[in-house]
Amino acid sequence: xxxxxxxxxxxxxxxxxxxxxxxxxxxxxxxxxxxxxxxxxxxxxxxxxxxxxxxxxxxxxxxxxxxxxxxxxxxxxxxxxxxxxxxxxxxxxxxxxxxxxxxxxxxxxxxxxxxxxxxxxxxxxxxxxxxxxxxxxxxxxxxxxxxxxxxxxxxxxxxxxxxxxxxxxxxxxxxxxxxxxxxxxxxxxxxxxxxxxxxxxxxxxxxxxxxxxxxxxxxxxxxxxxxxxxxxxxxxxxxxxxxxxxxxxxxxxxxxxxxxxxxxxxxxxxxxxxxxxxxxxxxxxxxxx
Amino acid sequence: xxxxxxxxxxxxxxxxxxxxxxxxxxxxxxxxxxxxxxxxxxxxxxxxxxxxxxxxxxxxxxxxxxxxxxxxxxxxxxxxxxxxxxxxxxxxxxxxxxxxxxxxxxxxxxxxxxxxxxxxxxxxxxxxxxxxxxxxxxxxxxxxxxxxxxxxxxxxxxxxxxxxxxxxxxxxxxxxxxxxxxxxxxxxxxxxxxxxxxxxxxxxxxxxxxxxxxxxxxxxxxxxxxxxxxxxxxxxxxxxxxxxxxxxxxxxxxxxxxxxxxxxxxxxxxxxxxxxxxxxxxxxxxxxx
Numbered sequence: 001x002x003x004x005x006x007x008x009x010x011x012x013x014x015x016x017x018x019x020x021x022x023x024x025x026x027x028x029x030x031x032x033x034x035x036x037x038x039x040x041x042x043x044x045x046x047x048x049x050x051x052x053x054x055x056x057x058x059x060x061x062x063x064x065x066x067x068x069x070x071x072x073x074x075x076x077x078x079x080x081x082x083x084x085x086x087x088x089x090x091x092x093x094x095x096x097x098x099x100x101x102x103x104x105x106x107x108x109x110x111x112x113x114x115x116x117x118x119x120x121x122x123x124x125x126x127x128x129x130x131x132x133x134x135x136x137x138x139x140x141x142x143x144x145x146x147x148x149x150x151x152x153x154x155x156x157x158x159x160x161x162x163x164x165x166x167x168x169x170x171x172x173x174x175x176x177x178x179x180x181x182x183x184x185x186x187x188x189x190x191x192x193x194x195x196x197x198x199x200x201x202x203x204x205x206x207x208x209x210x211x212x213x214x215x216x217x218x219x220x221x222x223x224x225x226x227x228x229x230x231x232x233x234x235x236x237x238x239x240x241x242x243x244x245x246x247x248x249x250x251x252x253x254x255x256x257x258x259x260x261x262x263x264x265x266x267x268x269x270x271x272x273x274x275x276x277x278x279x280x281x282x283x284x285x286x287x288x289x
Numbered sequence: 290x291x292x293x294x295x296x297x298x299x300x301x302x303x304x305x306x307x308x309x310x311x312x313x314x315x316x317x318x319x320x321x322x323x324x325x326x327x328x329x330x331x332x333x334x335x336x337x338x339x340x341x342x343x344x345x346x347x348x349x350x351x352x353x354x355x356x357x358x359x360x361x362x363x364x365x366x367x368x369x370x371x372x373x374x375x376x377x378x379x380x381x382x383x384x385x386x387x388x389x390x391x392x393x394x395x396x397x398x399x400x401x402x403x404x405x406x407x408x409x410x411x412x413x414x415x416x417x418x419x420x421x422x423x424x425x426x427x428x429x430x431x432x433x434x435x436x437x438x439x440x441x442x443x444x445x446x447x448x449x450x451x452x453x454x455x456x457x458x459x460x461x462x463x464x465x466x467x468x469x470x471x472x473x474x475x476x477x478x479x480x481x482x483x484x485x486x487x488x489x490x491x492x493x494x495x496x497x498x499x500x501x502x503x504x505x506x507x508x509x510x511x512x513x514x515x516x517x518x519x520x521x522x523x524x525x526x527x528x529x530x531x532x533x534x535x536x537x538x539x540x541x542x543x544x545x546x547x548x549x550x551x552x553x554x555x556x557x558x559x560x561x562x563x564x565x566x567x568x569x570x571x572x573x574x575x576x577x578x
Contacts, residue, residue: 182498183502196565199542211475215413217480222479253485270519277517279488279490
């Protein structure tokens with residue numbers, strides 16, 4: 001049982017984590033911290049949190065667990081504010097989409113607390129946002145990645161792991177670099193590619209006509225291009241090295257297919273399309289996507 | 290009222306066209322032509338068609354309208370079979386995803402019938418296939434493009450236009466080259482890009498791990514990579530010139546974003562992401578997508 005849980009950033013992820021733990025009877029008191037009173041009062045009104053604070057330093061006093069659920073771009077200022085006031089028993093975790101950069105910030109801004117820092121990343125719900133979208137089943141059956149440091153204490157890791165499992169999450173542990181490479185390929189890259197297509201088309205003189213005839217395939221392909229530009233800018237910069245490597249690999253693949261089309265190499269094209277369809281269908285049939 | 294309608298290729302599109310016209314009381318008799326008895330007997334059993342033929346030359350005798358709803362790759366052989374036996378009053382239309390190539394084939398293989406040929410392309414339902422997926426409302430509110438030739442007679446164009454409108458379609462006329470350029474950008478390009486991503490990832494040594502952590506964004510971005518490899522190979526080759534131009538434009542955009550990420554140019558990235566999100570959100574809010 002957690003006596004005091006502090007959620008810094010009560011949005012979709014932070015709010016859903018709070019609701020899921022309350023639902024599982026894992027927590028006594030939940031304090032929400034945010035920059036906007038409007039969002040915090042909405043979280044209070046729906047009993048997602050029991051108390052609201054705008055000062056993160058005041059909020060974390062005596063906390064058993066602090067969840068950093070702010071955008072990666074705000075992480076360093078939050079860490080600097082909490083580092084001087086964290087209790088020696090407080091466990092800290094985060095939900096950032098990139099892990100190496102958050103760990104670097106933690107090493108720099110809260111070096112005295114690394115033994116109780118458990119970096120994390122739940123794979124859920126990126127397209128909606130705000131506490132109003134939060135639910136107590138958001139993480140049910142979803143993967144949650146933890147990337148503990150060498151310094152991270154076993155009991156801190158065990159606590160965070162247990163809480164995510166109580167939220168219905170399937171917890172995996174891996175090194176932060178491996179995490180960042182995997183998500184560069186399967187998440188960050190597709191976001192950049194979807195933004196690129198819409199931006200390319202929107203800049204054309206006949207953009208209006210093109211959008212008029214875009215249909216269901218275009219809609220689904222570009223759905224993630226409606227994501228937060230600020231958040232994805234931060235993720236691309238935070239995961240720069242893996243992103244450049246993924247983009248180079250993808251560009252080489254598309255160049256190859258472009259040349260096959262230009263040369264009329266139907267068999268080569270069909271081979272690639274077929275490999276892709278088979279791989280995707282095997283993936284889809286393998287589970288709840 | 291159409292006395293005899295012949296659907297060559299009774300799949301999702303051909304079957305839905307037949308069902309919609311019957312529903313609108315626009316047709317007396319519908320003859321389906323196909324290579325597979327299994328599919329034809331399914332279409333007979335569900336009253337999508339009234340009669341089935343495997344010989345297209347026999348089927349088209351005395352027809353008022355012949356709809357070519359076969360893959361682009363089979364178009365030339367069908368045209369060669371019907372050209373010698375078409376009645377002088379029979380109107381011919383097609384539903385192919387590319388138009389310039391179909392028109393070239395028609396000019397070559399049925400030159401005596403171009404005055405009654407109305408090239409068409411309904412924008413609907415590419416991800417499912419087969420007559421079992423056909424419905425009488427597939428085209429409701431959907432765009433249908435007609436690309437008449439200089440030779441096409443007004444009454445033939447008016448007939449095909451009227452029938453699509455009776456199916457609920459919103460009919461647009463445009464030159465075939467404009468059609469092919471538009472759909473290269475908003476349909477054919479995204480298909481190639483989705484195939485490219487899945488093929489690139491499937492070929493990695495750690496493909497299994499990558500797919501394990503792929504989630505909703507990846508699923509939607511790659512949905513169209515589950516489409517028919519044969520059909521999309523044909524489309525890419527048929528629309529080669531426009532495709533290469535689109536791919537070059539897209540590759541330049543992605544190269545630019547890759548360099549912005551490599552150099553840490555956050556403001557430039559955010560500007561592109563923002564333009565894309567705004568354009569997409571305006572498009573989505575503009576209608577029934």
